Structure formats: structure tokens, C-alpha cells
Amino acid sequence: MNRKPLPRATELAHELIRQRVESGDTVADLTVGNGHDTLFLSKLVGEDGEVVGFDIQQAAIDATAHRLGNAGNVKLHLACHSRFSEFVSTPVKAVMANLGYLPSADKAIITRGESSVTAIGAAAELLTPGGLITIVVYTGHEGGKEEAETVEEFTSTLDQSKFSVIRYGFTNQANHPPYLIAVEKKLEKR
Amino acid sequence: MNRKPLPRATELAHELIRQRVESGDTVADLTVGNGHDTLFLSKLVGEDGEVVGFDIQQAAIDATAHRLGNAGNVKLHLACHSRFSEFVSTPVKAVMANLGYLPSADKAIITRGESSVTAIGAAAELLTPGGLITIVVYTGHEGGKEEAETVEEFTSTLDQSKFSVIRYGFTNQANHPPYLIAVEKKLEKR
Numbered sequence: 188m189n190r191k192p193l194p195r196a197t198e199l200a201h202e203l204i205r206q207r208v209e210s211g212d213t214v215a216d217l218t219v220g221n222g223h224d225t226l227f228l229s230k231l232v233g234e235d236g237e238v239v240g241f242d243i244q245q246a247a248i249d250a251t252a253h254r255l256g257n258a259g260n261v262k263l264h265l266a267c268h269s270r271f272s273e274f275v276s277t278p279v280k281a282v283m284a285n286l287g288y289l290p291s292a293d294k295a296i297i298t299r300g301e302s303s304v305t306a307i308g309a310a311a312e313l314l315t316p317g318g319l320i321t322i323v324v325y326t327g328h329e330g331g332k333e334e335a336e337t338v339e340e341f342t343s344t345l346d347q348s349k350f351s352v353i354r355y356g357f358t359n360q361a362n363h364p365p366y367l368i369a370v371e372k373k374l375e376k377r
Numbered sequence: 378m379n380r381k382p383l384p385r386a387t388e389l390a391h392e393l394i395r396q397r398v399e400s401g402d403t404v405a406d407l408t409v410g411n412g413h414d415t416l417f418l419s420k421l422v423g424e425d426g427e428v429v430g431f432d433i434q435q436a437a438i439d440a441t442a443h444r445l446g447n448a449g450n451v452k453l454h455l456a457c458h459s460r461f462s463e464f465v466s467t468p469v470k471a472v473m474a475n476l477g478y479l480p481s482a483d484k485a486i487i488t489r490g491e492s493s494v495t496a497i498g499a500a501a502e503l504l505t506p507g508g509l510i511t512i513v514v515y516t517g518h519e520g521g522k523e524e525a526e527t528v529e530e531f532t533s534t535l536d537q538s539k540f541s542v543i544r545y546g547f548t549n550q551a552n553h554p555p556y557l558i559a560v561e562k563k564l565e566k567r
Contacts, residue, residue, distance in 0.1 A: 191396070192507075193541050193561050206381070317382075343548040351383050352549040358533040358558070359542040368548070371383050 196367035199355055200283065200321035201227060203369055207319050208281045211235040215275060217268040217284035217306050218242060218298060222251030224283045229258045236260055239275050241268040241306075244296060268298075268306035272313075280318045282310040286334055287325030287365075297330055300337025307338065307370070311345065314372040322370070327363035342368055349373055386557040389545055390473065390511035391417060393559055397509050398471045401425040405465060407458040407474035407496050408432060408488060412441030414473045419448045426450055429465050431458040431496075434486060458488075458496035462503075470508045472500040476524055477515030477555075487520055490527025497528065497560070501535065504562040512560070517553035532558050539563055 194202065208214060210233040216225045219240040228238045238261040242248055248265050255261055264274055268284070284307070288297045303322075310320055322342075326335045342352045351373060356366025384392065398404060400423040406415045409430040418428045428451040432438055438455050445451055454464055458474070474497070478487045493512075500510055512532075516525045532542045541563060546556025 192563070193393070193509075193543050193559060203383070319383075339548065345549050347550050350549060351547060353383050353545065354548050355543065355545045357541060358529065358544050359535050359540060360537050369383060374382070 193357075196323050196356060196365045200323055200367055200369070203319055204228070204281050204283065204321060205231065207317065208232060212280035213237045213239070213275075213277055214281040215271070215279055215283070215310065216240040217271070217282060217303075217310070218286070219251040219263065220247050220285060222247075222254035224285070225251050225261060225263075226254050226258070228281070228283065229255060229261050232260060234260060237262065239279075240264065241266055241271070241274075243267050267302055269302035269309075271306045271309040275309075275313060277313070278315045278318075279310065279313050280315050282307075282314070282318075282320040284321070285323045285325070285365075286338065287331060288328055294328060297328060298334060299330070300334040303334060303338055304341040307341065311350065311370055311372070314370075316372050316374045318372050320370040322368040323365050324368060325363075325365045331363075338368065342370055345370060383547075386513050386546060386555045387475075390513055390557055390559070393509055394418070394471050394473065394511060395421065397507065398422060402470035403427045403429070403465075403467055404471040405461070405469055405473070405500065406430040407461070407472060407493075407500070408476070409441040409453065410437050410475060412437075412444035414475070415441050415451060415453075416444050416448070418471070418473065419445060419451050422450060424450060427452065429469075430454065431456055431461070431464075433457050457492055459492035459499075461496045461499040465499075465503060467503070468505045468508075469500065469503050470505050472497075472504070472508075472510040474511070475513045475515070475555075476528065477521060478518055484518060487518060488524060489520070490524040493524060493528055494531040497531065501540065501560055501562070504560075506562050506564045508562050510560040512558040513555050514558060515553075515555045521553075528558065532560055535560060 208231045351371045398421045541561045
């Protein structure tokens with residue numbers, strides 16, 4: 188029997204991505220940060236797949252490149268994820284994002300609601316049917332709540348005939364744990 | 378690859394229960410209704426287990442008894458689930474509830490916030506470590522929102538050192554889909 192406790196937002200994001208992504212897929216990491224999700228995606232899509240990664244901080248790009256080692260299936264861009272559509276034009280199976288700041292770096296450099304929404308909107312357009320965007324939302328830092336509201340407002344108005352949007356999070360914890368928003372493109376009716 | 382879409386609240390409730398309940402367990406259904414969850418639980422716990430079921434409507438008890446056929450491991454009580462502790466005194470591995478009204482019956486007969494909270498609180502007390510309460514919350518009917526608020530307020534203040542409480546639901550659907558609240562009793566630290 189599975190004795191795993193209720194998953195954290197990051198764990199559920201990984202589980203949902205793992206269920207959908209397979210070898211050869213194209214996927215994206217909107218906020219590579221320290222590269223944990225980028226590496227996770229790189230392994231899932233394998234040599235024949237591709238991961239497109241974004242971050243506005245050179246330190247994040249460097250840390251991610253270091254973590255990836257010689258993985259040849261990742262393209263890292265030192266660019267705001269709001270420029271998603273400049274760098275990605277093919278359908279994507281999955282897109283991951285962590286909204287907030289880069290751990291261990293300058294906490295004044297944070298993701299912002301408008302640029303996040305631009306990125307998520309562009310990613311949603313390119314999502315393959317059955318594909319998924321996972322957004323782990325941190326609200327404990329300054330500006331975090333405003334960004335969360337902007338992202339929730341945007342995602343909760345996505346056309347329900349085309350997308351399913353879920354929100355998952357703990358409700359009885361005092362320390363602002365991150366929560367998950369996931370956007371799934373529905374399969375076409377047959 | 379798993380191509381299942383993002384689960385509905387009821388599907389996630391079943392999945393989480395299935396991961397935790399095993400043959401021989403004692404479990405409860407706070408709102409047997411038409412008996413779907415009762416039968417699901419009866420099969421999971423098997424001949425050596427026990428399901429305790431509650432409903433305030435004779436029609437629900439009858440429908441559930443009919444659905445269960447000759448399953449000998451279920452005790453049905455025509456009683457409000459707020460009387461949980463009168464009927465259950467042994468530890469329970471899982472407890473399921475659907476808050477709202479009985480489909481196909483009188484829509485004026487609904488579960489109420491206070492009695493639901495009494496039942497959930499009593500069930501939480503008797504939950505084994507690692508055990509889970511799933512509460513599927515319907516808000517589309519009259520009184521639904523008030524009950525949902527009462528239940529959310531109660532569950533979100535459960536002691537985070539003893540319980541994990543999550544909320545899962547769709548955010549972009551116009552038709553008030555039900556959402557899930559799940560309460561897990563933490564395993565004791567070793």
C-alpha cells in the first residue's frame with residue numbers, strides 16, 4: 188500500500204507532469220531557477236526531446252547549466268518568460284513555472300503578475316491537447332500575493348471548453364506554503 | 378503513458394482513499410446517499426473490514442442497502458452523521474462525505490454546516506495516523522455556500538502539527554463544480 192502523505196504542491200506538479208510527458212516531447216521551464224525542474228524535464232523528454240528554459244538572472248542560468256551537466260536537450264535563454272513566443276513556436280506538451288524569487292539570490296528580483304500572465308497565456312496557446320502547465324505559486328514574499336491574484340484571475344477565466352484549470356493547496360498551514368495551479372488543454376472531442 | 382485528464386473532485390477522493398485503505402480496515406461513509414461510496418469502501422475493506430454508514434433519509438438507506446446486495450461488512454444507520462461518536466468508537470482509516478443533497482430526492486433536505494463540522498471533528502479524533510477524511514463539497518444549491526464556508530473555516534483551523542488539510546478544485550468552470558477538502562492525520566514522528 189502507498190503510504191505517501193498528501194503531496195506538496197511541487198510534488199503534485201511533478202506527478203502530473205510525469206503522467207503526461209514522454210520521450211521526444213518538447214517542453215518548457217518558465218523559471219529555471221536552480222535548475223531542479225529543468226533537469227527533471229530534461230530526463231523525461233530524453234535525447235530526442237527538447238526543453239526550453241527561461242530566467243532573467245545570469246546566476247540562475249549558470250546554476251542550471253551546471254546542474255544539467257552535459258544534457259544536450261536543453262536550450263537556456265537569459266530572457267524574461269514573457270518573451271516565450273519569441274523563442275518557442277512549436278507545440279509543447281508541458282510547461283512548468285515557479286512564481287516568486289530565486290532561492291539564495293536577491294529577493295528583490297521576483298516574477299511579476301503581468302509578465303507571468305503573458306508567459307502563461309503564450310504557453311497555453313502552444314499547448315498540445317492533453318498537455319499541461321503547472322504553476323507553483325509562492326505568496327510569502329513581498330509582491331507575492333498581488334502576483335498570485337493576477338495569475339489566479341487570468342487562469343480562472345480561461346475558456347472552459349478548451350482548458351481545465353485546477354488549484355491545489357494546503358489550507359491549515361500558517362507559513363504560506365506554495366500552492367499549485369495547473370492548466371490542462373482538453374483533448375479534442377472525437 | 379497515463380492519458381487521464383485532471384481528476385474531478387470525486388475521482389481524486391477515490392484515488393486518495395484507494396492509496397490508504399486496505400483489507401480489514403474500519404472506515405465510514407458520513408453521507409451514504411445512493412451508496413456509491415459505501416460500495417466502494419465495502420469492496421476496499423473486504424470481509425474482514427467494516428464500513429459504518431450514515432444518512433438521515435430512509436430512501437438513501439434503502440438505495441444503499443439495495444446497491445450493497447449481500448455485502449456483510451456494512452452497518453447502516455438512519456441517523457445524522459453528527460451522531461458519529463455514538464456509533465463509532467474504534468479508530469478509522471478513512472471517512473468519506475459528500476456535502477449537499479441526495480440526488481433525485483427532496484432538495485430541501487441538505488447537509489448543514491454545523492452537523493457536518495460535528496461529524497468531521499468526531500471523525501478526525503478517531504482517525505488513525507496516516508488516515509484520511511475526504512469531503513466533496515457541492516455549492517450550487519441553496520445553503521451550499523454557507524455550509525462550504527463553515528466546513529472550510531473548521532478544517533483550515535485544524536492543528537497543523539496533527540493534520541494536513543488540502544483543498545482541490547477547478548477554478549475556471551461556470552457551473553459550480555464540487556471541490557474536495559481532504560484531512561489527513563499525520564504519522565507520528567519516529
